[in-house]
Amino acid sequence: MENENIMENAELLLLDKHGIYIPKIFAEAYPQYLSTDQQRDLNSPDNCHYWETWEDVLNTVRITVGGKIHSLHHDGDLWAIPVAELDNLENVQLLIQDRYGSYIPKTFAERYPLQLTPTQRKVLDNPYDTRYWETWERVLDTVTIEIDGKPHTLHQDGDLWAIPAKID
Structure with missing residues (x-):
């Protein structure tokens, strides 16, 4: 896979040192991209819908960074990956x-x-x-x-x- 090429243009949003709080911190930093329900569910890792909602956010939310649309990728660190880069990986x-x-x-x-x-x-x-x-x-x-x-x-x-x- 062209993972290395994709990551060259990716924007690091949050370091993995934040651990289980990455979804919560993301929700606090980027509330404009989330529904009220998603914001509520990501308010605390103790919420029973926390990880399910986070999975949904990763799969559906697109954010704008530097005027370009990005999708989210969480592999320990949280990254914003330009959507155009992902289009190069058709069907992956x-x-x-x-x-x-x-x-x-x-x-x-x-x-x-x-x-x-x-x-x-x-x-x-x-x-x-x-x-x-x-x-x-x-x-x-x-x-x-x-x-x-x-x-x-x-x-x-x-x-x-x-x-x-x-x-x-």
Whole structure:
């Protein structure tokens, strides 16, 4: 993926040192881009809708920085990425954000169980299984998923991405 090229033009909004408070700080700094409900939900990490609302904000909100429209990307740090840059990655899909950390394989197995063998599902269901990371590496190398009728391979660079498969 052209992730490095995208990040060259990205604007750093918040450092990861803010941890679980990044959504709250974003809501306080950029309230004009959020609905009243989103502002309320992001008021405190203790709100039961905090992470669900944050996920929605990341997927739908566009902000203006330097006169250009940007989407949000949270990979520890919070970035504003020019939308034109994202258009160059046609059909690339963010599947699971890096904030899931070592649970990305488990989350993938829960969300896409039909893409895995029964053994892979069982191993990835338990992050303490000694075969967990070995199985995940095999999944990344071999599994394709279908999105909009087209095959996609998996790529993990912190976040887990689905990238259109190259068809020879």
